Amino acid sequence: MAEALAHAPQTAFDLSRLFNRYNLQYFGGQLRPSPGFRLRFTHAYKTAGCFIYCRETHVDWEIRIARHLLDHPRALRGTLVHEMIHMLAHQQYRQTGDVRYLDRSPQAGKPFINKGHGAFFLAELERLNSTHPELGLSVFSSTADPLYDRDRIPPARLLVVHIDGGDRGMIYRLHPEAPLSWITLCDTAYCLHGTTSSLLLEVDDSLAEGFPQLRRDNRARRNMKLRALRHFNRVLSDLFSASGTICLRTDKAHLSTTPDTPAALFEAA
């Protein structure tokens, strides 16, 4: 199966072929997409995939897959099959009217993780993982997952903003497609926290998960909550001690006020 996936699909047409193949291989061909259903790639980075349906009729509308998964064929397969389980759940609901397929709430004695990932979903996931262990399906997607090819994941970049002289702070993930501009990043730090005291770090992608991501131009999102990171100093210290972490840029004021930070990691500002 891994060989068959070696050349990842490049077009929406190929995504449909993949869907049809998986439908036969993993679902016995039982998925019958609603008229107008489509598959498409998105530029989303944080969300690997999602299934979109009509809230009133539960008709299938769309499965979206993050385009960067083309670099990770096994993760692409796992993500698409995950979304196909959701699609199956809604199809079963349309056919039977049994709301239990939708996994909206826990059922007594059965596992429940969150809405959509309850008894039906988890049973299907377990069925597929036991009959096709190569799938490695999971409820949550993460680039730390072994389905991702480590060598093809570029490092992530983080903007570290020091608040109140440095004891408190916040960390943001830069948008992977944004042009890198230190002036823009300082401006973003100032807009969010009223300070330009910041660092630009490059870290292993798996360490960057969970930090809020800046807009595609590396500016603050409108809905970004102004807050400080819990255990900021410890988180920062862990980032510095991780292998592969590089400090790409810092403001000079920060260099002179934090002697504990490994000086060797800094380049001239």
Ligand SMILES: [Zn+2]
């Ligand atoms: Zn899901």
